[in-house]
Amino acid sequence: MADGATPVLDVRGLKTVFRTRGGEVHAVNGVSFHLDPGELLGVVGESGSGKSVTMMSLIGLLPSPPADVRGGTVMLGGRDLLRIGADDLRDVRGAKVGFVFQDPMTSLNPVFTVGNQIMEPLIRHMGMTKQQAEVRAAELLSLVGIPDAKKRLKSYPHQFSGGMRQRVMIAIALACDPDVLIADEPTTALDVTIQAQILELVKDLRQKLGMAIVWITHDLGVIAGIADRVMVMYGGQVVEQAPVRELFSNPQHPYTRALLKTIPSLTGAREDRLQVIQGQPPILAGEPTACPFRARCAHVFDRCHAENPQRRALDGRPVGRGHDVACHWTAEARDA
């Protein structure tokens, strides 16, 4: 995509804090990213690094309190989603932005049938009749690979397996042909063959509808196969961002490098022990004043304790458009 393309979604400086009895949790600390039409942005990062909270903040899905979205802008279709009313936001969520939640069991309502839950947005946002919605719901369910779809519409969520529930979530998110799909670990419960089928489906939708997609996953194999760009998060911040091939062939941030080393392989020698990144993730109790990765980094030096590194471009392109990294060590190493 050219540098000049107008993004469908443009997020700047997003900050989200939770107020808890134990004090504040600074879960998202100034996250910026954009999404071009038809583009797939992969998001990876440590567990607890703020991937889900970032995406849920965008479209007002976090209950407040305890969540407090303190800053930033989220531009979609000329409007800032952080500054529109609750009703408008609900329409955006149903019709413009599809969301697949990480936890399928808790986001499906146990007392309604699966069919009801897929039909609801079709009736509400697409103006379909109940009969039309039912036909479309069955179509969507078989699109995500659930056999006997028509009959299965009458099942309740607990009668579905983990992976089937996840696919129901995908069907609901896709129901209204959204401009933007945000998928949070959408295939973790799926076996590889069905995952491959879902990935094909997603590729198709991108081509046909120009749907832009944020795909959160810890599965680097999936990222390698479908992402255009990748954003790496750590401690509530974006620490590196690059086109997918660049990220895999030339990772810069010490966290990214460590992450890429931890993947066990399917072929080749089987290691006795898997590689891990030593140490504990940061506590996020306050606004960051130093590099969040410093305690676990092999290259740490004075400056890392004194100052939180900003993202800087490595290739002269604007930050977010080429390869950028937030790391004093790579910056110093380059300048040296």
Add this chain to the structure above:
Amino acid sequence: MLDATAALRPLVQVRDLKMYFPIYSGLLRRHTGDVKAVDGVSFDILPGETLGLVGESGCGKSTVGRALLRLYEITGGTVVVNGTDIASLDSEALRRARPQMQMVFQDPQASLNPRMSLADIIGEPLREHTDWDASRKLARVYELMDAVGLNRRFANRFPHEFSGGQRQRIGIARALALNPRFIVCDEPIAALDVSIQAQVVNLLEDLQDQFGLTYLFISHDLSMVRHIADRVAVMYLGRIAELSPRDALYARPLHPYAEALLSAVPEPDPTLARARQRIVLQGDVPSPANPPKGCNFCTRCPKVFDLCREVKPELAEVEPGRFVACHLFANTSVAGSTGASDATEQTQQGVPR
């Protein structure tokens, strides 16, 4: 790890396990059929061994795991754990047996009580099954939190205050609390990032080395299963398609479904990933309420022939230690073998590592 001459008795013996969920329909809610989630599954797990269980979403893996711990009343077959027939236990005997067998659930959020703090959740089995005083319990809770990589400062937080991966680790810590002998791990690492996956898998392996733990490890992550499992069972639509030692399976899967499954693993290298040849399965996935007459895989198998549509293939030992349910291997059966139902035979081949 294990002395090959000792411990030949399987810790877990499953024979012809069936778990059907009834379907009721019509106004009178009449029983009109069954979802055959598990339909005749047999296998052994040796003490100290890890059996990987893989297969398509909805094929019955979680149901097998739950049936093993008697979280369901099974429809048919037997499950013997450590010499006791699990299905025959009354509720008190079952309660006493519980600490020995634990489960890490697939859906971490749904299995954690939202009104309990993390320390209470992890400590719950200790309250129920030990008479330890508060400080000893807390010490154990901290120990478990360290083990799964949860910061001790989180002890008083509630489940909703954690990320998906953090919640999964709470479930693992709880399962480990009573030093069980046998753990069913249902997608224990699916929600975790790779580094923490590695940390948890290393932890499970350490505990296994230390305490001789036995695992049923359910996962769709075939590279992780390759790392952790000694033997792997591949399920398809309620039945086992292939059960083989790990290295043999990954080097040369025999069942056509196992072959397709292994070919579909995503490659963590963008250049290779886009060049890879997958076996993409065509045809409809049958419903477990109405499985095909012959082989369950016959509607999608690239190597299907007439017999497959007529007769269900039985699981048979086709090479030493390798069990396959497929007519392609009908003539290669190891003489005299009766498949997984012959415990001694299998254990000779199946000694881990």
